[in-house]
Amino acid sequence: MDEPKVTGTKPKMSSTRMILLILAFLSTLAVIALIAVAVTQNQPLPENIKYGIVLDAGSSHTNLYVYEWPAEKENDTGVVKQVEVCKVEGPGISGYSHAPEKAGPSLEQCLQQAKEVIPSAQHKETPVYLGATAGMRLLRLQNESAADKVLSSVGNTLRSAPFNFQGARIITGQEEGAYGWITINYLLGNFKQLINLLRAETSGWKKLLHSLKSLSETSGALDLGGASTQITFVSKELTSESPENQLYFRLYGKDYQVYTHSFLCYGKDQALQQKLARDLQTVENSLLPDPCFHKGYERTINISDFFKNPCTSEKKTQLPFSQLYIKGEGDYQKCRENIQNLFDKSNCPYSSCSFNGIYLPPLQGDFGAFSAFYFVMNFLNLTSEPNPLALNKVTSTIERFCARPWQEVKTAYHHIKEKYLSEYCFSGIYILSLLENGYEFTENNWQMIHFLGKIESSDAGWTLGYMLNLTNMIPAEEPAGPPLSHGSYVGLMVLCSLVLVSVLLFAWLLLHKPKCLQKGIV
Numbered sequence: 282m283d284e285p286k287v288t289g290t291k292p293k294m295s296s297t298r299m300i301l302l303i304l305a306f307l308s309t310l311a312v313i314a315l316i317a318v319a320v321t322q323n324q325p326l327p328e329n330i331k332y333g334i335v336l337d338a339g340s341s342h343t344n345l346y347v348y349e350w351p352a353e354k355e356n357d358t359g360v361v362k363q364v365e366v367c368k369v370e371g372p373g374i375s376g377y378s379h380a381p382e383k384a385g386p387s388l389e390q391c392l393q394q395a396k397e398v399i400p401s402a403q404h405k406e407t408p409v410y411l412g413a414t415a416g417m418r419l420l421r422l423q424n425e426s427a428a429d430k431v432l433s434s435v436g437n438t439l440r441s442a443p444f445n446f447q448g449a450r451i452i453t454g455q456e457e458g459a460y461g462w463i464t465i466n467y468l469l470g471n472f473k474q475l476i477n478l479l480r481a482e483t484s485g486w487k488k489l490l491h492s493l494k495s496l497s498e499t500s501g502a503l504d505l506g507g508a509s510t511q512i513t514f515v516s517k518e519l520t521s522e523s524p525e526n527q528l529y530f531r532l533y534g535k536d537y538q539v540y541t542h543s544f545l546c547y548g549k550d551q552a553l554q555q556k557l558a559r560d561l562q563t564v565e566n567s568l569l570p571d572p573c574f575h576k577g578y579e580r581t582i583n584i585s586d587f588f589k590n591p592c593t594s595e596k597k598t599q600l601p602f603s604q605l606y607i608k609g610e611g612d613y614q615k616c617r618e619n620i621q622n623l624f625d626k627s628n629c630p631y632s633s634c635s636f637n638g639i640y641l642p643p644l645q646g647d648f649g650a651f652s653a654f655y656f657v658m659n660f661l662n663l664t665s666e667p668n669p670l671a672l673n674k675v676t677s678t679i680e681r682f683c684a685r686p687w688q689e690v691k692t693a694y695h696h697i698k699e700k701y702l703s704e705y706c707f708s709g710i711y712i713l714s715l716l717e718n719g720y721e722f723t724e725n726n727w728q729m730i731h732f733l734g735k736i737e738s739s740d741a742g743w744t745l746g747y748m749l750n751l752t753n754m755i756p757a758e759e760p761a762g763p764p765l766s767h768g769s770y771v772g773l774m775v776l777c778s779l780v781l782v783s784v785l786l787f788a789w790l791l792l793h794k795p796k797c798l799q800k801g802i803v
């Protein structure tokens with residue numbers, strides 16, 4: 282007969298309790314670890330979309346842009362995207378100098394559109410900025426009080442909108458260049474560190490990105506407006522000969538030494554005015570044969586206001602007629618020679634210049650060319666990417682286009698606004714002359730220029746860079762990433778879960794003591 286095992290029961294119970302206690306402790310530890318890791322890794326949790334509005338008050342017209350970004354990724358690069366663009370009806374705000382009180386109300390329709398795009402609960406917190414460019418710079422030179430009145434009118438309208446008004450001002454040419462450069466490099470992902478770049482998903486625009494730069498390099502920016510044009514690029518020249526053209530940035534932990542210059546009066550509309558003002562010096566009567574317009578094209582211009590513009594006032598002459606009749610000739614070569622005179626290469630006080638005695642360091646790297654550079658080259662089918670066309674192909678296309686009679690052009694492109702269509706010949710030749718004669722691009726580096734309108738969903742231009750800067754969304758240092766890499770995070774979570782499951786299983790086995798295990802356990 283077996284003896285009753287009374288004496289052996291007590292120690293068995295206490296060791297089970299001990300094991301259970303240890304298991305409970307381990308499970309608590311595992312649960313705490315799981316919660317702690319999940320909280321640190323994923324904070325802040327809610328997906329909150331933020332919005333920002335920038336109005337680009339250009340010389341030819343005003344555009345309103347709405348941007349959005351996830352609040353928790355604010356300091357990452359490439360997260361802000363354009364979700365809306367609204368073209369304001371009518372002229373640019375500088376066109377309201379004779380009725381400044383009408384400048385503000387002209388923006389109302391686009392502000393209404395912004396109200397519909399942005400959820401109403403977020404209107405109050407959404408910043409709105411207005412930056413005016415060369416048209417207003419010219420108006421300020423010509424009539425400062427009119428410029429002030431226009432700015433105050435647009436300020437009043439923006440202040441009465443439900444958004445968070447942050448100011449309406451004329452930005453400098455330097456800012457315009459710098460923010461354009463920041464915009465395109467932000468959108469192209471050029472500020473990303475190598476590791477982020479490797480993590481980034483591959484999509485169509487990445488191909489463009491790779492053609493635009495090699496890793497960790499930036500692209501230069503070429504902006505052609507109606508009244509001014511900007512050139513901005515990283516220059517490795519150690520000492521700048523002209524400090525006013527030099528900018529220093531520290532972005533995402535990297536230093537950038539950037540050259541920039543804005544040429545007032547060299548936007549494509551003012552360049553045409555300058556050209557006509559020169560032509561008027563030698564004209565014999567009110568009829569002006571013009572090689573930069575198509576044969577058969579005619580345009581009449583009023584002389585009375587012509588020389589009030591600061592871009593033409595130096596060339597003021599007394600003329601015996603009040604209207605000038607332009608008759609197109611469609612002659613590429615003559616037009617090119619005519620336009621070339623706008624770039625004075627006769628005197629350079631530095632080691633190298635672009636034109637008009639302005640310092641230009643050696644051109645470096647790729648360039649993104651946008652605004653009218655893109656509108657014109659896109660119309661002429663000359664924006665081919667990822668393999669840009671050779672310069673001789675570009676020249677011959679523009680030459681052929683200019684030689685086409687106006688009637689034929691008008692019929693072929695009847696859907697295009699006559700103002701734009703009639704000037705593509707002049708604009709194409711002006712672009713070639715600015716890039717070749719002005720900045721001295723040659724057939725060897727021409728293909729470094731990439732004509733681009735948008736990058737993904739966002740327009741290339743200064744507005745995004747302006748907003749990123751004013752909302753402090755570009756940190757000087759690279760923001761700290763999550764405490765663990767995604768791989769380690771997942772690994773740790775799996776490990777903790779395994780510990781927890783094993784502990785629970787073990788506890789269950791102890792409590793229920795299946796027969797097969799009873800002997801082995803105690």
Ligand SMILES: Nc1nc2c(ncn2[C@@H]2O[C@H](COP(=O)(O)OP(=O)(O)OP(=O)(O)O)[C@@H](O)[C@H]2O)c(=O)[nH]1
Pocket residue numbers: 338339340341342373414415416505506507508509510548549550652653656657660701
């Ligand atoms: N073909 C074409 N031309 C355009 C278009 N939009 C603007 N333009 C013209 O292209 C030139 C430059 O336009 P923008 O870049 O908007 O110039 P802006 O900002 O008004 O002028 P700035 O104050 O000098 O920057 C002007 O002559 C405009 O009339 C367009 O969609 N197509």
Ligand SMILES: [Ca+2]
Pocket residue numbers: 339340414505506507652
């Ligand atoms: Ca512009």
